[in-house]
Amino acid sequence: MPFLARLEPAARQELLALGVPQPLPDDTVVLHEGEPSRHVLLVLDGWLKVTATSANGHEALLALRGPGDVVGELAAIDGRPRSARVTTLGPVRVVTVRSEDFVAHLETRPKVAVVLLGLLADRLRTGDRKRLESAAHRVDERLARLLLDLAEQHGQETPEGIALRVPLSQRELAGCVGASREAVARALEKLRKRGAILTMRRRIVVTRPEVLRQAASSVQSVTDAVRRPSSSAGARRSTMDGTPGAHGGIGTPDQFR
Numbered sequence: 001m002p003f004l005a006r007l008e009p010a011a012r013q014e015l016l017a018l019g020v021p022q023p024l025p026d027d028t029v030v031l032h033e034g035e036p037s038r039h040v041l042l043v044l045d046g047w048l049k050v051t052a053t054s055a056n057g058h059e060a061l062l063a064l065r066g067p068g069d070v071v072g073e074l075a076a077i078d079g080r081p082r083s084a085r086v087t088t089l090g091p092v093r094v095v096t097v098r099s100e101d102f103v104a105h106l107e108t109r110p111k112v113a114v115v116l117l118g119l120l121a122d123r124l125r126t127g128d129r130k131r132l133e134s135a136a137h138r139v140d141e142r143l144a145r146l147l148l149d150l151a152e153q154h155g156q157e158t159p160e161g162i163a164l165r166v167p168l169s170q171r172e173l174a175g176c177v178g179a180s181r182e183a184v185a186r187a188l189e190k191l192r193k194r195g196a197i198l199t200m201r202r203r204i205v206v207t208r209p210e211v212l213r214q215a216a217s218s219v220q221s222v223t224d225a226v227r228r229p230s231s232s233a234g235a236r237r238s239t240m241d242g243t244p245g246a247h248g249g250i251g252t253p254d255q256f257r
């Protein structure tokens, strides 16, 4: 469940009142990895991707953030540069809060601070599990699981199959499953040959989910990493203006961890 949805309505409104709603256009980098800025974004509506790049240029998708999520909290809390880049996937509406206001708010509201701690604990647990799975499962198994999770959480029914509404490059998919781009390209090709998916540039359509399920059968779902945007396959969506019950969050955390 996303951060804002975990708060009592009064606490949520109090937090949102610290800033002003602001629209962000599609495909905009709103936080730059390594930069010193320290404001916090509370997401009302829309989706963003969190990516990070290693020294040798390897880029990984770390998380998708949606309605009710908080973004930019790490730099606010520890005062260090941004840990990742955050980019809008379509139009997004956020409330921007100054870091000092956010931190002062947490200092006087322990319940809100504990909720945030809970989110960070979720993130740590999922990170641990992902590391374990990287060692225990083959790339094609991990990739099949990721595609299933994305189809469930960010899929849209089309005549061809379930199209993933999140435009991700092979490099980002590779970072997400902890493999090289080449290994992911090979695994995608195998799945394509088995008729499980169609691939186009930054676009994947799941045509036979049962084949993916078979390939991923031994890998635990990481659906706690992603959320359900509106009109996705079997999913609901809302804004976080004050209707947490309608939020499309899927229970636990926070990222693709």
Ligand SMILES: Nc1ncnc2c1ncn2[C@@H]1O[C@@H]2COP(=O)(O)O[C@H]2[C@H]1O
Binding pocket: 031, 050, 062, 063, 070, 071, 072, 073, 074, 075, 076, 081, 082, 083, 084, 085, 086, 123, 254, 255, 256, 257
């Ligand atoms: N693994 C992750 N899962 C979810 N969100 C993350 C992850 N890593 C970084 N972020 C978010 O991306 C933001 C980048 O700026 P900050 O480091 O201030 O705060 C970070 C978090 O809000």
